[in-house]
Amino acid sequence: MPSDEQLRTWCKRLRASDPQAFEELFQAFYTPIFRYARGITNRAAPARDIAQDVFVKLWEIRYSLDPDRSVKALLYRMARNQAYNHQRDRTTHREKQESVQEDAPASPSPLHGPDVEVASGQLESRLKRWIDELPERQREALQLSRYEGLSHDEIAEVMEISPNTVNNHLVRALETLRDRIRDYEPDLLDP
Amino acid sequence: MNRSDFPIPPELRERLERASNDERRSDLERVWALLGRIDDPTADTDADSPDSEAAWQAVQDRVQPPSQNGTAPASPDPATAERAEDRSPQRPSSRQRHLPSWTLVAAAAVVLVVAGLWMWSQPERVTTEAGEMTAVTLPDGSAVELNSATTLSYPRGLATWPLIGSDERAVTLQGEAFFEVEPGETPFVVETPNARVEALGTSFNVRARSEGTELETHVALASGSVQIGATESTPAQPIVLDREGAVGEVVGDVVRTSSDDEVGTGNQAWVWREQGFAASDRSLGSIFDDLERRFGVTLTLTDSTIAQERMTLFYPSQTDLETILHDISVAKDLEYRETSTGFELAPAGSPSSDSVR
Numbered sequence: 416m417p418s419d420e421q422l423r424t425w426c427k428r429l430r431a432s433d434p435q436a437f438e439e440l441f442q443a444f445y446t447p448i449f450r451y452a453r454g455i456t457n458r459a460a461p462a463r464d465i466a467q468d469v470f471v472k473l474w475e476i477r478y479s480l481d482p483d484r485s486v487k488a489l490l491y492r493m494a495r496n497q498a499y500n501h502q503r504d505r506t507t508h509r510e511k512q513e514s515v516q517e518d519a520p521a522s523p524s525p526l527h528g529p530d531v532e533v534a535s536g537q538l539e540s541r542l543k544r545w546i547d548e549l550p551e552r553q554r555e556a557l558q559l560s561r562y563e564g565l566s567h568d569e570i571a572e573v574m575e576i577s578p579n580t581v582n583n584h585l586v587r588a589l590e591t592l593r594d595r596i597r598d599y600e601p602d603l604l605d606p
Numbered sequence: 607m608n609r610s611d612f613p614i615p616p617e618l619r620e621r622l623e624r625a626s627n628d629e630r631r632s633d634l635e636r637v638w639a640l641l642g643r644i645d646d647p648t649a650d651t652d653a654d655s656p657d658s659e660a661a662w663q664a665v666q667d668r669v670q671p672p673s674q675n676g677t678a679p680a681s682p683d684p685a686t687a688e689r690a691e692d693r694s695p696q697r698p699s700s701r702q703r704h705l706p707s708w709t710l711v712a713a714a715a716v717v718l719v720v721a722g723l724w725m726w727s728q729p730e731r732v733t734t735e736a737g738e739m740t741a742v743t744l745p746d747g748s749a750v751e752l753n754s755a756t757t758l759s760y761p762r763g764l765a766t767w768p769l770i771g772s773d774e775r776a777v778t779l780q781g782e783a784f785f786e787v788e789p790g791e792t793p794f795v796v797e798t799p800n801a802r803v804e805a806l807g808t809s810f811n812v813r814a815r816s817e818g819t820e821l822e823t824h825v826a827l828a829s830g831s832v833q834i835g836a837t838e839s840t841p842a843q844p845i846v847l848d849r850e851g852a853v854g855e856v857v858g859d860v861v862r863t864s865s866d867d868e869v870g871t872g873n874q875a876w877v878w879r880e881q882g883f884a885a886s887d888r889s890l891g892s893i894f895d896d897l898e899r900r901f902g903v904t905l906t907l908t909d910s911t912i913a914q915e916r917m918t919l920f921y922p923s924q925t926d927l928e929t930i931l932h933d934i935s936v937a938k939d940l941e942y943r944e945t946s947t948g949f950e951l952a953p954a955g956s957p958s959s960d961s962v963r
Binding site for chain 1: 612615621633634636637640643644646647648649656657661664665668669670731733755757778779780798799800819
Protein backbone atom coordinates (compact mmCIF):
# COMPACT_ATOMS: atom_id res chain seq x y z
CA MET A 416 0.00 0.00 0.00
CA PRO A 417 1.75 3.18 -1.15
CA SER A 418 2.51 5.67 1.60
CA ASP A 419 1.26 9.24 1.67
CA GLU A 420 4.78 10.39 0.82
CA GLN A 421 4.87 8.16 -2.22
CA LEU A 422 1.47 9.44 -3.32
CA ARG A 423 2.68 12.99 -2.92
CA THR A 424 5.81 12.39 -4.99
CA TRP A 425 3.84 10.69 -7.72
CA CYS A 426 1.46 13.62 -7.78
CA LYS A 427 4.24 16.14 -8.25
CA ARG A 428 5.94 14.10 -10.95
CA LEU A 429 2.67 13.48 -12.72
CA ARG A 430 1.92 17.17 -12.67
CA ALA A 431 5.22 17.65 -14.50
CA SER A 432 4.13 15.08 -17.12
CA ASP A 433 6.47 12.33 -15.96
CA PRO A 434 5.29 9.20 -17.80
CA GLN A 435 7.14 6.91 -15.43
CA ALA A 436 5.19 8.22 -12.46
CA PHE A 437 2.03 7.63 -14.44
CA GLU A 438 3.04 4.02 -15.06
CA GLU A 439 3.93 3.46 -11.42
CA LEU A 440 0.57 4.84 -10.32
CA PHE A 441 -1.13 2.58 -12.83
CA GLN A 442 0.68 -0.50 -11.55
CA ALA A 443 -0.22 0.37 -7.99
CA PHE A 444 -3.89 1.15 -8.47
CA TYR A 445 -5.28 -0.34 -11.65
CA THR A 446 -6.33 -3.63 -10.13
CA PRO A 447 -7.83 -2.15 -6.93
CA ILE A 448 -9.75 0.41 -8.98
CA PHE A 449 -10.98 -2.34 -11.27
CA ARG A 450 -12.14 -4.39 -8.30
CA TYR A 451 -13.87 -1.43 -6.75
CA ALA A 452 -15.67 -0.58 -9.98
CA ARG A 453 -16.69 -4.19 -10.44
CA GLY A 454 -18.26 -4.12 -7.00
CA ILE A 455 -20.61 -1.45 -8.27
CA THR A 456 -21.21 -2.66 -11.80
CA ASN A 457 -21.30 -6.36 -10.90
CA ARG A 458 -19.75 -7.24 -14.22
CA ALA A 459 -16.07 -7.27 -15.14
CA ALA A 460 -16.29 -5.85 -18.67
CA PRO A 461 -17.63 -2.39 -17.82
CA ALA A 462 -15.36 -2.31 -14.77
CA ARG A 463 -12.34 -2.76 -17.02
CA ASP A 464 -13.44 0.09 -19.27
CA ILE A 465 -14.12 2.30 -16.29
CA ALA A 466 -10.74 1.58 -14.73
CA GLN A 467 -9.01 2.44 -18.00
CA ASP A 468 -11.06 5.61 -18.41
CA VAL A 469 -10.07 6.72 -14.92
CA PHE A 470 -6.37 6.55 -15.73
CA VAL A 471 -6.77 8.24 -19.09
CA LYS A 472 -8.68 11.01 -17.33
CA LEU A 473 -5.98 11.25 -14.67
CA TRP A 474 -3.36 11.90 -17.34
CA GLU A 475 -5.57 14.53 -18.96
CA ILE A 476 -6.00 16.48 -15.75
CA ARG A 477 -2.45 16.02 -14.53
CA TYR A 478 -1.59 19.73 -14.68
CA SER A 479 -4.25 20.55 -12.12
CA LEU A 480 -3.31 17.92 -9.55
CA ASP A 481 -2.75 19.13 -6.02
CA PRO A 482 -0.05 17.17 -4.16
CA ASP A 483 -1.64 18.12 -0.84
CA ARG A 484 -4.72 16.12 -1.72
CA SER A 485 -4.89 12.36 -2.00
CA VAL A 486 -4.54 11.23 -5.59
CA LYS A 487 -5.67 7.82 -4.38
CA ALA A 488 -9.00 9.22 -3.17
CA LEU A 489 -9.29 11.05 -6.48
CA LEU A 490 -8.87 7.83 -8.44
CA TYR A 491 -11.51 6.04 -6.40
CA ARG A 492 -13.87 8.97 -6.64
CA MET A 493 -13.56 9.17 -10.40
CA ALA A 494 -14.14 5.43 -10.63
CA ARG A 495 -17.16 5.70 -8.38
CA ASN A 496 -18.77 8.45 -10.44
CA GLN A 497 -18.20 6.56 -13.65
CA ALA A 498 -19.46 3.29 -12.22
CA TYR A 499 -22.67 4.79 -10.88
CA ASN A 500 -23.25 6.68 -14.11
CA HIS A 501 -22.84 3.41 -15.91
CA GLN A 502 -25.39 1.73 -13.66
CA ARG A 503 -27.83 4.55 -14.15
CA ASP A 504 -27.53 4.42 -17.90
CA ARG A 505 -28.08 0.77 -18.26
CA THR A 506 -31.56 0.02 -19.61
CA THR A 507 -31.70 -3.49 -18.37
CA HIS A 508 -30.74 -4.19 -14.80
CA ARG A 509 -29.62 -7.44 -13.39
CA GLU A 510 -31.74 -7.95 -10.36
CA LYS A 511 -30.06 -6.83 -7.21
CA GLN A 512 -32.76 -6.26 -4.66
CA GLU A 513 -31.53 -3.55 -2.37
CA SER A 514 -29.56 -1.58 -4.97
CA VAL A 515 -32.44 0.87 -5.45
CA GLN A 516 -33.20 1.44 -1.78
CA GLU A 517 -29.89 2.64 -0.54
CA ASP A 518 -30.45 2.46 3.16
CA ALA A 519 -33.13 -0.13 3.41
CA PRO A 520 -32.45 -2.54 6.24
CA ALA A 521 -31.41 -5.91 4.92
CA SER A 522 -33.90 -8.62 5.73
CA PRO A 523 -32.24 -11.80 6.93
CA SER A 524 -32.72 -14.80 4.71
CA PRO A 525 -35.19 -17.37 5.97
CA LEU A 526 -33.70 -19.76 8.44
CA HIS A 527 -32.37 -22.81 6.68
CA GLY A 528 -30.64 -24.10 9.72
CA PRO A 529 -26.94 -24.77 9.85
CA ASP A 530 -25.59 -27.14 7.27
CA VAL A 531 -24.16 -30.35 8.53
CA GLU A 532 -20.78 -29.61 6.98
CA VAL A 533 -19.54 -26.08 7.46
CA ALA A 534 -16.93 -26.39 4.74
CA SER A 535 -14.89 -23.21 4.44
CA GLY A 536 -15.79 -22.89 0.78
CA GLN A 537 -19.41 -22.73 1.79
CA LEU A 538 -18.83 -19.99 4.31
CA GLU A 539 -16.86 -17.91 1.86
CA SER A 540 -19.45 -18.04 -0.85
CA ARG A 541 -22.14 -17.23 1.66
CA LEU A 542 -20.17 -14.31 3.00
CA LYS A 543 -19.82 -12.99 -0.53
CA ARG A 544 -23.53 -13.32 -1.11
CA TRP A 545 -24.40 -11.60 2.15
CA ILE A 546 -22.04 -8.77 1.39
CA ASP A 547 -23.59 -8.44 -2.01
CA GLU A 548 -27.01 -8.22 -0.42
CA LEU A 549 -26.06 -5.37 1.89
CA PRO A 550 -27.54 -1.95 1.08
CA GLU A 551 -25.29 -0.36 -1.53
CA ARG A 552 -23.63 2.29 0.62
CA GLN A 553 -22.87 -0.14 3.39
CA ARG A 554 -21.42 -2.59 0.93
CA GLU A 555 -19.30 0.10 -0.62
CA ALA A 556 -17.97 1.41 2.67
CA LEU A 557 -17.15 -2.12 3.74
CA GLN A 558 -15.32 -2.89 0.54
CA LEU A 559 -13.26 0.27 0.67
CA SER A 560 -12.37 -0.19 4.32
CA ARG A 561 -11.96 -3.93 4.72
CA TYR A 562 -10.68 -4.88 1.29
CA GLU A 563 -9.11 -1.80 -0.20
CA GLY A 564 -7.66 -0.49 3.04
CA LEU A 565 -8.79 3.10 2.62
CA SER A 566 -8.86 5.25 5.73
CA HIS A 567 -12.10 6.74 7.01
CA ASP A 568 -11.06 10.14 5.68
CA GLU A 569 -10.32 8.70 2.27
CA ILE A 570 -13.61 6.83 2.16
CA ALA A 571 -15.41 9.99 3.24
CA GLU A 572 -13.80 11.84 0.36
CA VAL A 573 -14.62 9.14 -2.17
CA MET A 574 -18.22 8.66 -1.11
CA GLU A 575 -18.74 12.36 -0.33
CA ILE A 576 -20.03 11.74 3.16
CA SER A 577 -18.66 12.47 6.61
CA PRO A 578 -16.22 10.11 8.36
CA ASN A 579 -18.87 9.61 11.00
CA THR A 580 -21.32 8.37 8.40
CA VAL A 581 -18.61 6.04 7.14
CA ASN A 582 -18.48 4.61 10.63
CA ASN A 583 -22.24 4.21 10.70
CA HIS A 584 -22.22 2.30 7.44
CA LEU A 585 -19.48 0.01 8.67
CA VAL A 586 -21.12 -0.73 11.99
CA ARG A 587 -24.47 -1.47 10.36
CA ALA A 588 -22.82 -3.67 7.76
CA LEU A 589 -20.98 -5.63 10.42
CA GLU A 590 -24.15 -6.01 12.46
CA THR A 591 -26.08 -7.33 9.50
CA LEU A 592 -23.35 -9.79 8.70
CA ARG A 593 -23.16 -10.85 12.32
CA ASP A 594 -26.89 -11.62 12.25
CA ARG A 595 -26.47 -13.67 9.10
CA ILE A 596 -23.57 -15.60 10.51
CA ARG A 597 -25.40 -16.22 13.74
CA ASP A 598 -28.36 -17.65 11.89
CA TYR A 599 -26.12 -19.79 9.78
CA GLU A 600 -23.57 -21.10 12.26
CA PRO A 601 -23.41 -19.36 15.64
CA ASP A 602 -20.22 -21.12 16.68
CA LEU A 603 -18.31 -19.09 14.15
CA LEU A 604 -18.77 -16.06 16.32
CA ASP A 605 -16.94 -17.59 19.23
CA PRO A 606 -13.50 -16.02 19.60
CA MET B 607 0.96 -8.66 1.59
CA ASN B 608 -2.42 -10.29 1.88
CA ARG B 609 -4.86 -7.65 0.94
CA SER B 610 -7.47 -8.98 3.29
CA ASP B 611 -5.39 -8.33 6.37
CA PHE B 612 -6.42 -4.73 6.83
CA PRO B 613 -7.00 -4.27 10.54
CA ILE B 614 -9.98 -2.55 12.07
CA PRO B 615 -9.52 1.18 11.39
CA PRO B 616 -8.92 3.37 14.46
CA GLU B 617 -12.18 5.32 14.09
CA LEU B 618 -14.20 2.12 13.98
CA ARG B 619 -12.27 0.63 16.86
CA GLU B 620 -13.02 3.73 18.93
CA ARG B 621 -16.70 3.45 18.16
CA LEU B 622 -16.77 -0.21 19.12
CA GLU B 623 -14.90 0.44 22.35
CA ARG B 624 -17.39 3.06 23.34
CA ALA B 625 -20.16 0.51 22.96
CA SER B 626 -21.33 -0.66 26.33
CA ASN B 627 -21.86 -4.24 25.35
CA ASP B 628 -18.67 -6.30 25.41
CA GLU B 629 -20.26 -9.18 23.63
CA ARG B 630 -21.44 -6.99 20.80
CA ARG B 631 -18.01 -5.56 20.41
CA SER B 632 -16.31 -8.93 20.31
CA ASP B 633 -18.93 -10.24 17.88
CA LEU B 634 -18.31 -7.43 15.44
CA GLU B 635 -14.56 -7.79 15.75
CA ARG B 636 -15.00 -11.44 15.00
CA VAL B 637 -17.06 -10.65 11.91
CA TRP B 638 -14.28 -8.36 10.70
CA ALA B 639 -11.82 -11.19 11.14
CA LEU B 640 -14.05 -13.69 9.36
CA LEU B 641 -14.33 -11.36 6.40
CA GLY B 642 -10.63 -11.92 5.91
CA ARG B 643 -11.40 -15.34 4.56
CA ILE B 644 -12.52 -13.79 1.34
CA ASP B 645 -9.89 -12.31 -0.86
CA ASP B 646 -12.15 -10.32 -3.11
CA PRO B 647 -15.87 -9.99 -2.46
CA THR B 648 -16.49 -8.62 -5.92
CA ALA B 649 -15.15 -11.59 -7.84
CA ASP B 650 -17.62 -13.90 -9.50
CA THR B 651 -16.95 -17.59 -9.62
CA ASP B 652 -16.05 -17.18 -13.29
CA ALA B 653 -14.09 -14.03 -12.60
CA ASP B 654 -12.06 -12.75 -15.48
CA SER B 655 -8.86 -11.16 -14.31
CA PRO B 656 -8.30 -7.49 -15.01
CA ASP B 657 -5.25 -8.28 -17.17
CA SER B 658 -3.34 -5.17 -16.26
CA GLU B 659 -0.76 -5.68 -19.02
CA ALA B 660 -3.35 -5.34 -21.75
CA ALA B 661 -5.04 -2.53 -19.89
CA TRP B 662 -1.77 -0.61 -19.61
CA GLN B 663 -1.22 -1.00 -23.31
CA ALA B 664 -4.69 0.31 -24.03
CA VAL B 665 -4.25 3.28 -21.70
CA GLN B 666 -0.90 4.15 -23.24
CA ASP B 667 -2.37 4.10 -26.72
CA ARG B 668 -5.12 6.43 -25.63
CA VAL B 669 -2.97 9.03 -23.88
CA GLN B 670 -0.05 9.03 -26.29
CA PRO B 671 -1.07 7.93 -29.74
CA PRO B 672 2.13 6.83 -31.54
CA SER B 673 3.73 10.01 -32.85
CA GLN B 674 4.88 10.30 -36.44
CA ASN B 675 8.50 11.34 -36.68
CA GLY B 676 11.15 13.95 -36.02
CA THR B 677 10.62 16.96 -33.90
CA ALA B 678 7.63 17.18 -31.66
CA PRO B 679 5.42 20.21 -32.05
CA ALA B 680 4.11 22.03 -29.04
CA SER B 681 1.48 19.71 -27.66
CA PRO B 682 -1.48 21.71 -26.48
CA ASP B 683 -3.61 20.55 -23.63
CA PRO B 684 -6.76 19.22 -25.34
CA ALA B 685 -8.93 21.04 -22.84
CA THR B 686 -7.20 24.26 -23.81
CA ALA B 687 -8.17 23.87 -27.45
CA GLU B 688 -11.77 23.20 -26.48
CA ARG B 689 -12.05 26.23 -24.28
CA ALA B 690 -10.45 28.46 -26.87
CA GLU B 691 -13.13 27.50 -29.36
CA ASP B 692 -15.89 28.13 -26.88
CA ARG B 693 -14.68 31.68 -26.55
CA SER B 694 -15.23 32.44 -30.22
CA PRO B 695 -16.82 35.87 -30.38
CA GLN B 696 -18.77 34.90 -33.47
CA ARG B 697 -21.03 32.57 -31.55
CA PRO B 698 -24.49 34.08 -31.75
CA SER B 699 -26.39 34.66 -28.58
CA SER B 700 -30.15 35.08 -28.61
CA ARG B 701 -29.92 37.35 -25.61
CA GLN B 702 -27.91 39.89 -27.55
CA ARG B 703 -30.32 40.17 -30.43
CA HIS B 704 -32.26 42.90 -28.73
CA LEU B 705 -29.31 45.04 -27.74
CA PRO B 706 -28.20 48.08 -29.73
CA SER B 707 -25.46 47.24 -32.18
CA TRP B 708 -22.73 49.29 -30.49
CA THR B 709 -23.15 47.16 -27.38
CA LEU B 710 -22.66 44.07 -29.45
CA VAL B 711 -19.46 45.42 -30.91
CA ALA B 712 -18.15 46.40 -27.51
CA ALA B 713 -19.05 43.00 -26.13
CA ALA B 714 -17.30 41.26 -28.99
CA ALA B 715 -14.23 43.42 -28.48
CA VAL B 716 -14.13 42.59 -24.79
CA VAL B 717 -14.46 38.89 -25.53
CA LEU B 718 -11.67 39.09 -28.07
CA VAL B 719 -9.38 40.88 -25.68
CA VAL B 720 -10.18 38.50 -22.84
CA ALA B 721 -9.73 35.48 -25.08
CA GLY B 722 -6.51 36.96 -26.38
CA LEU B 723 -5.11 37.57 -22.92
CA TRP B 724 -6.24 34.17 -21.80
CA MET B 725 -4.64 32.41 -24.74
CA TRP B 726 -1.50 34.47 -24.24
CA SER B 727 -1.15 33.23 -20.69
CA GLN B 728 -1.57 29.55 -21.53
CA PRO B 729 1.77 27.81 -21.47
CA GLU B 730 3.41 26.36 -24.55
CA ARG B 731 4.34 22.77 -24.05
CA VAL B 732 7.01 20.91 -25.98
CA THR B 733 7.29 17.18 -25.48
CA THR B 734 9.69 14.60 -26.84
CA GLU B 735 8.94 10.91 -26.94
CA ALA B 736 11.39 8.10 -26.29
CA GLY B 737 13.98 8.05 -29.03
CA GLU B 738 13.42 11.70 -29.98
CA MET B 739 15.31 14.89 -29.34
CA THR B 740 14.38 18.40 -30.30
CA ALA B 741 15.42 22.03 -29.93
CA VAL B 742 13.34 25.06 -29.09
CA THR B 743 14.02 28.77 -29.19
CA LEU B 744 12.21 30.64 -26.46
CA PRO B 745 10.58 34.04 -26.99
CA ASP B 746 13.49 35.76 -25.25
CA GLY B 747 16.01 34.21 -27.62
CA SER B 748 17.24 31.55 -25.22
CA ALA B 749 17.85 28.15 -26.82
CA VAL B 750 16.88 24.84 -25.26
CA GLU B 751 17.80 21.36 -26.45
CA LEU B 752 15.53 18.62 -25.16
CA ASN B 753 16.66 15.06 -24.56
CA SER B 754 14.25 12.14 -24.99
CA ALA B 755 11.05 11.72 -22.96
CA THR B 756 11.10 15.30 -21.80
CA THR B 757 8.51 18.02 -21.38
CA LEU B 758 9.30 21.71 -21.31
CA SER B 759 6.65 24.30 -20.75
CA TYR B 760 6.84 28.07 -20.74
CA PRO B 761 4.42 30.97 -20.96
CA ARG B 762 3.93 32.17 -24.49
CA GLY B 763 5.21 35.65 -23.94
CA LEU B 764 8.22 34.80 -21.85
CA ALA B 765 8.50 37.83 -19.58
CA THR B 766 6.89 40.08 -22.17
CA TRP B 767 3.25 39.70 -21.23
CA PRO B 768 1.70 42.95 -22.46
CA LEU B 769 -0.28 44.06 -19.46
CA ILE B 770 1.55 42.60 -16.51
CA GLY B 771 5.31 42.79 -16.14
CA SER B 772 7.18 39.80 -14.93
CA ASP B 773 10.27 39.79 -12.78
CA GLU B 774 11.62 36.50 -14.05
CA ARG B 775 11.64 34.26 -17.09
CA ALA B 776 10.38 30.91 -15.79
CA VAL B 777 10.14 27.56 -17.56
CA THR B 778 9.08 24.16 -16.23
CA LEU B 779 11.07 21.03 -16.98
CA GLN B 780 10.49 17.32 -16.55
CA GLY B 781 13.22 15.17 -18.11
CA GLU B 782 16.54 16.53 -19.37
CA ALA B 783 17.50 19.63 -21.33
CA PHE B 784 20.46 21.86 -22.09
CA PHE B 785 19.90 25.58 -21.77
CA GLU B 786 21.73 28.44 -23.46
CA VAL B 787 20.29 31.47 -21.80
CA GLU B 788 20.24 34.87 -23.45
CA PRO B 789 21.60 37.54 -21.16
CA GLY B 790 18.70 39.61 -19.94
CA GLU B 791 17.50 41.90 -17.24
CA THR B 792 15.34 39.34 -15.53
CA PRO B 793 16.69 36.07 -14.11
CA PHE B 794 16.02 32.94 -16.12
CA VAL B 795 14.53 30.22 -13.94
CA VAL B 796 14.11 26.50 -14.59
CA GLU B 797 11.55 24.85 -12.30
CA THR B 798 11.62 21.10 -11.88
CA PRO B 799 9.35 19.04 -9.63
CA ASN B 800 11.68 19.66 -6.68
CA ALA B 801 14.15 22.41 -7.57
CA ARG B 802 14.71 25.92 -8.87
CA VAL B 803 17.70 26.69 -11.06
CA GLU B 804 18.34 30.38 -11.58
CA ALA B 805 20.72 31.83 -14.16
CA LEU B 806 21.69 35.12 -15.71
CA GLY B 807 23.22 34.60 -19.14
CA THR B 808 24.76 31.19 -18.96
CA SER B 809 24.59 27.65 -20.33
CA PHE B 810 23.93 24.53 -18.30
CA ASN B 811 22.38 21.06 -18.31
CA VAL B 812 19.42 20.19 -16.11
CA ARG B 813 18.41 16.61 -15.56
CA ALA B 814 15.10 16.29 -13.70
CA ARG B 815 14.51 12.57 -13.64
CA SER B 816 13.69 10.65 -10.48
CA GLU B 817 14.97 7.12 -10.14
CA GLY B 818 13.74 6.23 -6.68
CA THR B 819 11.12 7.49 -4.30
CA GLU B 820 12.69 10.92 -3.99
CA LEU B 821 12.50 13.65 -6.59
CA GLU B 822 15.87 14.48 -8.13
CA THR B 823 17.31 17.33 -10.15
CA HIS B 824 20.93 17.38 -11.38
CA VAL B 825 22.57 20.48 -12.82
CA ALA B 826 25.91 20.71 -14.65
CA LEU B 827 27.34 24.09 -15.59
CA ALA B 828 28.85 24.84 -19.00
CA SER B 829 29.43 28.57 -18.66
CA GLY B 830 28.46 31.52 -16.53
CA SER B 831 26.90 30.72 -13.18
CA VAL B 832 23.70 29.33 -11.76
CA GLN B 833 22.01 29.24 -8.40
CA ILE B 834 20.25 26.06 -7.35
CA GLY B 835 17.61 25.83 -4.66
CA ALA B 836 14.93 23.40 -3.49
CA THR B 837 11.30 24.36 -4.05
CA GLU B 838 10.27 22.82 -0.75
CA SER B 839 11.53 25.94 0.95
CA THR B 840 13.61 25.01 3.91
CA PRO B 841 16.04 27.48 5.44
CA ALA B 842 18.77 25.59 3.54
CA GLN B 843 20.93 27.94 1.50
CA PRO B 844 20.78 27.64 -2.25
CA ILE B 845 24.14 26.79 -3.77
CA VAL B 846 25.94 28.56 -6.58
CA LEU B 847 27.88 26.88 -9.38
CA ASP B 848 30.38 29.12 -11.13
CA ARG B 849 33.08 26.86 -12.57
CA GLU B 850 32.76 25.21 -15.92
CA GLY B 851 32.01 21.56 -15.30
CA ALA B 852 30.68 22.14 -11.81
CA VAL B 853 27.81 19.90 -10.82
CA GLY B 854 25.07 20.30 -8.24
CA GLU B 855 21.98 18.35 -7.32
CA VAL B 856 18.73 18.54 -5.40
CA VAL B 857 17.51 15.24 -3.99
CA GLY B 858 14.15 15.59 -2.24
CA ASP B 859 14.64 18.96 -0.60
CA VAL B 860 18.38 18.69 0.04
CA VAL B 861 20.69 20.81 -2.10
CA ARG B 862 24.36 19.94 -2.48
CA THR B 863 27.27 19.91 -4.84
CA SER B 864 27.48 16.46 -6.36
CA SER B 865 29.89 13.97 -4.90
CA ASP B 866 31.81 13.77 -8.15
CA ASP B 867 32.33 17.48 -8.39
CA GLU B 868 35.68 17.56 -10.15
CA VAL B 869 36.49 20.02 -12.89
CA GLY B 870 35.47 18.51 -16.19
CA THR B 871 33.10 15.88 -14.80
CA GLY B 872 30.14 18.03 -15.57
CA ASN B 873 31.02 18.02 -19.29
CA GLN B 874 29.81 14.47 -19.43
CA ALA B 875 26.32 15.57 -18.49
CA TRP B 876 25.56 16.94 -21.94
CA VAL B 877 27.23 14.48 -24.31
CA TRP B 878 23.69 13.48 -25.24
CA ARG B 879 23.60 16.62 -27.36
CA GLU B 880 26.21 15.03 -29.64
CA GLN B 881 24.22 11.77 -29.62
CA GLY B 882 26.66 10.40 -27.05
CA PHE B 883 25.77 8.74 -23.80
CA ALA B 884 27.13 9.09 -20.26
CA ALA B 885 26.33 7.80 -16.82
CA SER B 886 28.45 8.41 -13.76
CA ASP B 887 28.34 5.70 -11.10
CA ARG B 888 24.68 4.89 -11.60
CA SER B 889 22.72 1.71 -11.12
CA LEU B 890 22.19 -0.45 -14.18
CA GLY B 891 18.45 -0.12 -13.66
CA SER B 892 18.71 3.64 -13.99
CA ILE B 893 21.08 3.33 -16.96
CA PHE B 894 18.65 1.03 -18.73
CA ASP B 895 15.81 3.46 -18.10
CA ASP B 896 17.92 6.12 -19.79
CA LEU B 897 18.79 3.83 -22.71
CA GLU B 898 15.12 3.00 -23.18
CA ARG B 899 14.24 6.67 -23.30
CA ARG B 900 17.11 7.46 -25.60
CA PHE B 901 16.67 4.70 -28.15
CA GLY B 902 12.94 4.05 -27.81
CA VAL B 903 13.27 0.31 -27.13
CA THR B 904 12.39 -2.00 -24.28
CA LEU B 905 15.23 -3.49 -22.25
CA THR B 906 14.51 -6.35 -19.92
CA LEU B 907 16.68 -8.02 -17.32
CA THR B 908 16.04 -11.66 -16.60
CA ASP B 909 17.58 -11.26 -13.18
CA SER B 910 16.50 -8.22 -11.20
CA THR B 911 19.60 -8.26 -9.00
CA ILE B 912 21.59 -7.11 -12.01
CA ALA B 913 19.71 -3.82 -11.81
CA GLN B 914 21.46 -2.92 -8.56
CA GLU B 915 24.96 -3.11 -10.07
CA ARG B 916 26.61 0.26 -10.61
CA MET B 917 28.56 1.45 -13.63
CA THR B 918 30.17 4.45 -15.22
CA LEU B 919 29.85 4.91 -18.97
CA PHE B 920 31.12 7.62 -21.26
CA TYR B 921 30.57 7.82 -25.01
CA PRO B 922 31.36 11.36 -26.15
CA SER B 923 29.99 10.98 -29.67
CA GLN B 924 27.30 9.13 -31.55
CA THR B 925 27.15 5.53 -30.43
CA ASP B 926 24.64 2.84 -31.27
CA LEU B 927 22.81 0.88 -28.66
CA GLU B 928 24.40 -2.48 -29.38
CA THR B 929 27.86 -1.10 -28.76
CA ILE B 930 26.75 0.14 -25.35
CA LEU B 931 25.03 -3.14 -24.50
CA HIS B 932 28.09 -5.03 -25.59
CA ASP B 933 30.34 -2.99 -23.33
CA ILE B 934 27.98 -3.33 -20.39
CA SER B 935 27.81 -7.07 -20.94
CA VAL B 936 31.56 -7.43 -21.00
CA ALA B 937 31.98 -5.36 -17.86
CA LYS B 938 29.24 -7.10 -15.88
CA ASP B 939 29.54 -10.60 -17.28
CA LEU B 940 26.18 -10.56 -19.02
CA GLU B 941 24.79 -11.69 -22.33
CA TYR B 942 22.24 -9.88 -24.41
CA ARG B 943 19.89 -10.89 -27.19
CA GLU B 944 17.42 -9.12 -29.39
CA THR B 945 13.69 -9.36 -28.72
CA SER B 946 10.73 -8.15 -30.70
CA THR B 947 10.64 -4.87 -28.79
CA GLY B 948 14.30 -4.41 -27.89
CA PHE B 949 16.81 -6.44 -25.99
CA GLU B 950 16.99 -8.82 -23.09
CA LEU B 951 20.00 -9.21 -20.81
CA ALA B 952 20.85 -12.15 -18.63
CA PRO B 953 23.81 -13.25 -16.53
CA ALA B 954 26.35 -15.00 -18.73
CA GLY B 955 25.85 -18.73 -18.87
CA SER B 956 22.19 -18.71 -17.89
CA PRO B 957 19.92 -20.87 -20.09
CA SER B 958 19.25 -18.58 -23.05
CA SER B 959 19.72 -20.12 -26.44
CA ASP B 960 20.78 -17.60 -29.05
CA SER B 961 22.55 -15.09 -26.91
CA VAL B 962 25.27 -12.79 -28.10
CA ARG B 963 28.25 -11.79 -26.02
